[in-house]
Amino acid sequence: MRENITQQFGHLYEPLKALLIYRNSEKKSIYVEAFDMDQQGKPINAHPLTVQESITLAKALDTSEDLQTSFLDPIGLMPKNVLYINRGRNAYALWHTPTQKVRLLFKDGLSIPNGEAYVPPMVWKAQRNALYVYALNSDEPLTLTTTLSQAPYFNIYGDGKVCLGNVSIQIPKDCGLEEFMRLWQIYFFNSFFSHSLGGASPVKGNIVQLWQKLVNTDEPFPLEKLNPIKSTIKDLLK
Template structure:
């Protein structure tokens, strides 16, 4: 067993007070919990008989834990879904600079160009992006489209590579996530088809770098809604 390091702001004496035991049913995964008082005899703690953990006690425990683990504060205006270790937000259509480090026609091109409305999804160890057809705040029923960027997989996952992403997942990390994405060097396509039309993504970005408007009608349907993505995240978690 590994040692547990407990950090306190000042010298604090900690004494064991109680213990929670969780039982899981193999058949259906149902969880049962009991709470046990602890008695210390000869400097050795011993569990006393337990009692079922009540909803009130569980709520108190969850609230104490949430004060340390969950985000508390004003929610960013572009957040559309927020849960512990899950953040979903949208970015209106905009003009931003991009950089390429491409072995093909784009080479080391860079410049300001138009971008479609986007939806970013950040979770522990995973980061995804999708496009929108309409420049409006999405809701659960909004259809998502593939984000036509290099370094993005067909299912929306972003290849992080050596990009530094925020350590926390909350409203304050939106700008660092966006900067990490847009300021990265787009190097190669991670999907066979990122956009409709001849020439694919390479032709698209050459035109955008030349000042063309973004062709929203050429976005490829991701065949999912925002609710579908959130449901998938919840299942994986």
């Protein structure tokens, strides 16, 4: 004899909707049929999945932190420096910043003082928990074929990913796009640069000597020192 343990469940879930997915074996197209459920939990009222039902389903599934993409929604108009927005599984924003003077921090032992210096134009690609940065060799308008260079900093892997170390990244759940971009730039420039990754210098020449020469001066960043890579803006749209 089987024992009914339903009452022991903390919550009772009743069937609400059933979906049946058909696939055309030749064209690989998909057709979704939806069913309502009667009081006995049996499927009734078969019909093509409606747009409203699709929206409701998407909202129901969009509950995990990995799927939430509200940080890609601007509070106001879309910022002019935003290049691309991807709301897929690994949602990210892609934006650029022009030549600017920023404060840089360096770990003791590098013999580089903390202070302000000019940095080159940059391209930023940020997910909720990961950041990639690249440099540009000019402030000219960007296109899909614009070539990228290695970002001329420490703590960056060859593919542009930033090693965050023990930096605590805290992006609020209700964060808008403008704040999302601002926070990532703060996290990046307010962390201590400590070492090169991958064994090679991210610039042409000695990176330590380069920043020793630039920090606490008004000297523009020498763009000819950037290391070009084989990637373009288009390659970042993945």
